[in-house]
Amino acid sequence: MSRKIRVVIAKPGLDGHDRGAKVIARALRDAGMEVIYTGLRQTPEQIVSAALQEDADVIGLSILSGAHMHICPRVVELLKEKGLDDVQVVVGGIIPDQDVPRLNALGITGIFIPGTPMQAIVDFITGHARARV
């Protein structure tokens, strides 16, 4: 039996610009996934805890403020601590090219900058979240 892919969409940090997070949450839901949107200003601890409680396959982080190099490593580290290494982490927002290799090294390969078609994000998540389903 396959179940729907479960995605936690989170807005970490202090930024309140949630247009992208909300549009993506809705697009993933329309694509047949179960989507949990955490709301604003979540710490990495809260996000990982939500992923654990919701039995998430994917965590989508929306970060436009430049704090991604602090938040992403912390989320990955906490996932490891909780034994959730198989949860796929993807990031959307304003991510400078020079940070991409360092995010890749953390295992984050789904990095979506402004202008990414929603279908590309849906396809990426569908292709990478299968392991847990």
Added chain:
Amino acid sequence: MKGVVHPAEPARAGASERPGPFTTISGRPIERLYTAADVAGLDYAREIGHPGEFPYVRGIHPTGYRGKLWTMRQFAGYGTPEETNQRYKDLVAAGGTGLSVAFDLPTLMGRDPDHPLSLGEVGKCGVSIASLADMERLFDGIALADITTSMTINSPAPMIFAMYLVVAERQGADWQTISGTIQNDILKEFIAQKEYIFPPRPSMRLITDIFGFCAKEVPRWNTISVSGYHIREAGSTALQELAFTLRDGLEYVQYGVDAGLDVDDFVPRISFFFNSHSDFFEEIAKYRAARKLWADAMRNRFGARSPRSWQLRFHTQTAGVSLTAQQPYNNVVRTALQALAAVLGGTNSLHTNSLDEALALPTKETATIALRTQQILAHESGVANVVDPLGGSYFVEALTREMEEGALRYWETIDRMGGMVEAIEIGYPQKEIAEASYQFQQAVERREKTIVGVNDFVQADEKPIAILYIDDTTAERQLARLAELKRTRDNDRVQRALGGLRQAARGRDNTMPPLLECVRAYATVGEMCDALREVWGEYEETPVI
């Protein structure tokens, strides 16, 4: 135009059109042709008026930009106060005529650099300001008596404004004559940008405290910049931006009146801030309709007698959300067209975005191109020679009228809910915007709306451009300074001042005098906001998808 009716030209037999749809970026259908028939019902003298005359559709100044060009006010801020101070000096040297401060997220959210939620955010999206000491560094060598400063700050607006006033005082500048703007618009934070701290009602009280304080102490200060910019960036249509922003304005006026203030004492210091998006004529119609809506509402709804209360003044920023990370040089062209729309709509001041802002904060070079764009418009294009050159265009007048009517319909809905605070509490504008933004994104996905370089005319193998990269040295430096400040200031005085602030917040006294004492004692933004959090609590929204 009244009485002159020409039937619309019939479509020529066999003339074909592209498949369309022919709609604005907000999804509004546009006719093939507009004629005198579309404006036949308009009474020029009563409903449009000459520039400088009620209801100010054609502008608030009889001479338009022949009298005074718009203020070229470039929003800037990053890193430490010293770095931003240098950027301001560069902008002034390049011919900028006003300052506009961008604060970092910890400052905007009333958190000090050492708060856990500030991790990775210090100095990233703007300048880090924790105390009066930082504000003194920010304006070092800049005479506040001689320049106007706009500060984009909302929840902590009273704290930051108090810091500015103390810096001005120490420079010897007179509060009675200095001028500038604080954004101070909390309603659009609940609606769109989400940089709120306290619940709506105490937040509104802080704003009316500033209205009351400034009417006496800082009479030339623009106490609020009622902002549609963020509503639009969050995905609203042009009409929603217009309707919600002006309805926010009415809410502030109502709260001011309810607090016992005379309309003509504080309304002239209310200004507005709009987006300029990519649909050229829709934007121009939006600005023209805004002036009429405000003039009518101030005169008829609130009984304002002073023409200065009727006249809507506004700043414009080109649409950040329209900038693309792909083929970023195209953004110079987008910004130029958006800036032209703002100018043809009669903006009083303007910020033009830089080409690299879908990627990072702008570099000095790209910020200069953005300013040059305005200078080319002002000094080469000839558009500043004539007032409201599009006045009388069948299309523009008809679209202006439609925008006005659409906004009035939204106002009726919000009035029925009891007002904007009540509408926000039930999530009404939030839902309208979320829906519009999703519809737009769907239209882009279906390629009904073309974004050059993104969903059409895409270029493989693009070369990356050099961007401004802010590293973590700012955070380290600001943290060290904050620790030093807390060691060296008079901490007893700080605690007494914070106690005075709490007391004012619990009662009804104006909060500005105790905030000024906190600032003089070098209390931090985080400490002042925490004192108010203790009294009023923090707001948490129910997210609407």
